[in-house]
Amino acid sequence: MAPNAHDKDDRPAEEADLSARLQRLGEQLDRQRTSSPSGDASAPRSSTRYAGFARGFRLSSELVAGVLVGAVIGWSLDHWLGIAPWGMIVFLLVGFAAGVVNVMRAAGVVPEQSTERRDGRP
Numbered sequence: 001m002a003p004n005a006h007d008k009d010d011r012p013a014e015e016a017d018l019s020a021r022l023q024r025l026g027e028q029l030d031r032q033r034t035s036s037p038s039g040d041a042s043a044p045r046s047s048t049r050y051a052g053f054a055r056g057f058r059l060s061s062e063l064v065a066g067v068l069v070g071a072v073i074g075w076s077l078d079h080w081l082g083i084a085p086w087g088m089i090v091f092l093l094v095g096f097a098a099g100v101v102n103v104m105r106a107a108g109v110v111p112e113q114s115t116e117r118r119d120g121r122p
Helices: 003-035 042-081 086-107
Strands: none
Touching: 042 086
């Protein structure tokens, strides 16, 4: 018994069976897509959740960056001018204020500063 002759006879039947199963699967997917109102119901919720995480991370990093930059400037002025702890205290407060302003800008509470003058000239 030659295995090649047997395989050739089964191949068209297997391809027809596979094609029929693929067709049924496609029809089931089409029915599933039309039955759900928004296509994929899980996608908007997860993208909204991740957008909230991203926004929160951005706002918190704006505040932390302002404080850290103020601390580095204050520390360097303290060591350079020998006025410890006043440079650190003053620039920590300035960095905190700058961080709060940056958070308010990023959140949309305070409008972005424009580079144009009031008379329309850059």
